[in-house]
Amino acid sequence: MRVSRRSMLAGTAAGVLAPAVGLAGPAEAAGLTRRITIYAEALPNGRYGYGLEPGKATVPGPLLEIYEGDTLEIELVNTTDQRLSIHPHGVNYDTASDGAPLNASFNNPRETRTYTWRTRARAEASGGFWMPGSAGYWHYHDHAMGTDHGTAGLARGLYGGLIVRKRGDLLPSKQYTVVFNEMMINHEMAPNTPILEARLGERVEWVCIGYGSLPHTFHLHGHRWADTRTGMLSSATDNAQTVDNKNLDPGSSFGFQILAGDGVGPGVWMYHCHVQTHSDGGMVGLFLVRNPDGSLPDGAQDAIDRFKQHDHSGHEMPEARTHA
Ligand SMILES: [Cu+2]
Structure with a gap:
């Protein structure tokens, strides 16, 4: 894992700009599995945040990036006394990584749990049609704090951005x-x-x-x-x-x-x-x-x-x- 190659800005409110989880190099082969640890933490003023290191949680959480075809394995450490989870949009996951209480997929207070997010390229279907790939601008959020939909987690700051790129996409500065x-x-x-x-x-x-x-x-x-x-x-x-x-x-x-x-x-x-x-x-x-x-x-x-x-x-x- 590489912390952002991009500069973070001085003079803005604390916690505004979270570090990004860097991409694997475009030259690397598809099908890579990247493993990261995310810490869910209580913050001042009743907020909660996700962070890549203990004591570094932010709102929004870190911007996660992955190339289409790769897998992201997230070890979520719940340092809080609340039930919580991490639920992604746009990527593939099985029910155990859903992050939803419906599937008993969450971290109990002080519990650590691993969530696996998979991605895929577009695939040809019958009749000349194509099934979409995972590439896009997505996000992740808690789905278990307060209610079975994570309503309290969302209201308190447990969310962040997720980018799935295609190899060859232009990278920003x-x-x-x-x-x-x-x-x-x-x-x-x-x-x-x-x-x-x-x-x-x-x-x-x-x-x-x-x-x-x-x-x-x-x-x-x-x-x-x-x-x-x-x-x-x-x-x-x-x-x-x-x-x-x-x-x-x-x-x-x-x-x-x-x-x-x-x-x-x-x-x-x-x-x-x-x-x-x-x-x-x-x-x-x-x-x-x-x-x-x-x-x-x-x-x-x-x-x-x-x-x-x-x-x-x-x-x-x-x-x-x-x-x-
Ligand atoms: Cu509005």
């Missing part, structure tokens, strides 16, 4: 996990939501995930992407739709790669939920695109100062207080 959950982004409300940073032209990968019981839409200012598996087009004649806003309802996830400030230049760009009561209520963060030399572009500090004064007191909703 920066990655961000953005989770819309009730009225929060990564368990925070503006102005405590993440300020994500990149330099002009850097290849940035976004992994967007929705949880909770509210509908959300993810919008990014100044940037757009193709509504495809990667956010990019596969050829000069690929006519996939271009979008800058996408539904992010509970259980959904998507991802995309952009070049920071491409065609629009450096500056401070909002990302936010486009449900108006949600953006007014604090579901907004910043994407700070710095100059190529790393300096702040003109006007950026003023914009950040305005953001830090964000007042949502007149719009606050009860859901927003779930972590208080």
Whole structure:
């Protein structure tokens, strides 16, 4: 296992950017089994998190990456006094690795349990059709704390991003996990939501995930992407739709790669939920695109100062207080 090759940002809220579990090198053969240990831990303020080392749990948890065809074996160490689990979307697993109480697949308090996630490439079916492979932007979460659906675990921070790549996919230089959950982004409300940073032209990968019981839409200012598996087009004649806003309802996830400030230049760009009561209520963060030399572009500090004064007191909703 390799901890992220990507730089983590200074100056953002603690726990916002979790380290990624690195990929096996693209040159390595398919069918690899990667083994990692994840620690589920209690955090301050009633939160819980997943981490790759004891005492390093974050919300969201570490961004896990794997190539299509490989297997991920996760030893989940439950350091808490709660029943909990880890349940993935998008990959293959047998009932013992379901992470659901329905299948008696969970960690009792203080228990360690192994979960196995398998992936596969697309496969030809009859009639010229193909069964889809595992590649995509997915996520994982608790499915056992509080209720049989992990409702308390999700409300308290037990979730993270999962990327299954195809060999040959372009790799980004920066990655961000953005989770819309009730009225929060990564368990925070503006102005405590993440300020994500990149330099002009850097290849940035976004992994967007929705949880909770509210509908959300993810919008990014100044940037757009193709509504495809990667956010990019596969050829000069690929006519996939271009979008800058996408539904992010509970259980959904998507991802995309952009070049920071491409065609629009450096500056401070909002990302936010486009449900108006949600953006007014604090579901907004910043994407700070710095100059190529790393300096702040003109006007950026003023914009950040305005953001830090964000007042949502007149719009606050009860859901927003779930972590208080
Ligand atoms: Cu929303």
